[in-house]
Amino acid sequence: MAKKEKKTPAKPKPRVHKELQGLDITIDQFGEIKSNMNIEKLNEFLDQNVDDKKLAEREDYDEKGKKKKS
Incomplete structure (x- = not known):
């Protein structure tokens, strides 16, 4: 008897943001x-859509990671 080849299932592509x-x-x-x-x-x-956790603790940055205007 001939051996059957195992087919590896194709990985589905991950969902990404429409801009990417x-x-x-x-x-x-x-x-x-x-x-x-x-x-x-x-x-x-990434700058527009992801908050920078390191900058969140600083007083001179707002909650979006943008530098506050003085």
């Missing part, structure tokens, strides 16, 4: 991060 559609990030064998999107665009998105 098509984002694909991988890490190669040397530990380098490879992305199909410009890193500056990713950083800009």
Whole structure:
């Protein structure tokens, strides 16, 4: 009898924000991060949508992580 090959189920693509559609990030064998999107665009998105926990404790920053105007 011939052995049946086991089919590995394809991993579903994770849900991403609509601004980041098509984002694909991988890490190669040397530990380098490879992305199909410009890193500056990713950083800009993160700055707008993610609160910086380190800045939240400082008095000169507001709750959004933006520097307060003096």
